[in-house]
Amino acid sequence: MDVARLIALRQSVRSYADQPVEEEKLAQLIEAVRLAPSASNSQPWKLILVTDPDLKDKVARATFSALVSFNKFAPEAPVLAVLVIEKPRVITQIGARLKDREFPLIDIGIAASQFCLRATELGLGTCMLGWFDEQAIKKLLHIPASRRIGLVITLGYAREGDPLRPKRRKQAEEMSSRNSY
Numbered sequence: 001m002d003v004a005r006l007i008a009l010r011q012s013v014r015s016y017a018d019q020p021v022e023e024e025k026l027a028q029l030i031e032a033v034r035l036a037p038s039a040s041n042s043q044p045w046k047l048i049l050v051t052d053p054d055l056k057d058k059v060a061r062a063t064f065s066a067l068v069s070f071n072k073f074a075p076e077a078p079v080l081a082v083l084v085i086e087k088p089r090v091i092t093q094i095g096a097r098l099k100d101r102e103f104p105l106i107d108i109g110i111a112a113s114q115f116c117l118r119a120t121e122l123g124l125g126t127c128m129l130g131w132f133d134e135q136a137i138k139k140l141l142h143i144p145a146s147r148r149i150g151l152v153i154t155l156g157y158a159r160e161g162d163p164l165r166p167k168r169r170k171q172a173e174e175m176s177s178r179n180s181y
């Protein structure tokens with residue numbers, strides 16, 4: 001599938017079929033993250049795939065609450081991918097401090113994007129979740145206190161009849177310009 005088609009096809013999937021994700025596909029998704037570019041090639045991430053049903057359910061339940069319920073669909077997904085932000089290389093840390101840049105956050109975003117686009121190519125649906133109880137998930141997955149979770153991504157086959165939605169986006173003239181801000 002060409003990249004333009006993948007970009008058009010990828011959308012946040014919030015309704016999943018009761019169907020497991022094949023191990024080969026999980027391996028291909030790990031590879032998509034492994035090959036992602038990063039500042040000074042620091043690769044400041046650890047990808048945790050949560051597939052154990054009980055544990056996955058507990059992690060999914062830490063992405064919503066009675067008050068904030070928009071991630072209530074998360075338990076439907078058969079897999080949760082948790083992207084942990086690792087410490088970048090010392091040279092990257094020095095560069096980031098000198099230039100006041102948050103390289104690992106940028107890196108995690110690129111890695112997540114590669115994950116989601118590759119999943120689309122494999123016929124799988126994803127939804128990046130930025131809203132979750134970080135402390136609860138860190139405890140469940142034994143993530144060291146010194147680490148932060150960048151994103152949780154739901155993964156699975158979209159439920160039948162989940163059509164491609166029109167993309168609601170700013171117009172090109174609004175979000176891009178030529179030669180000046």
Ligand SMILES: Cc1cc2nc3c(=O)[nH]c(=O)nc-3n(C[C@H](O)[C@H](O)[C@H](O)COP(=O)(O)O)c2cc1C
Nearest residue numbers: 010011012013014070071127128129130131132167
């Ligand atoms: C960093 C980030 C955090 C997000 N957090 C959530 C979330 O917590 N819950 C959710 O349902 N969608 C979440 N989304 C999905 C966005 O709402 C979605 O990408 C956007 O509305 C565009 O829709 P599309 O992905 O279908 O093209 C998140 C996306 C990103 C990139």
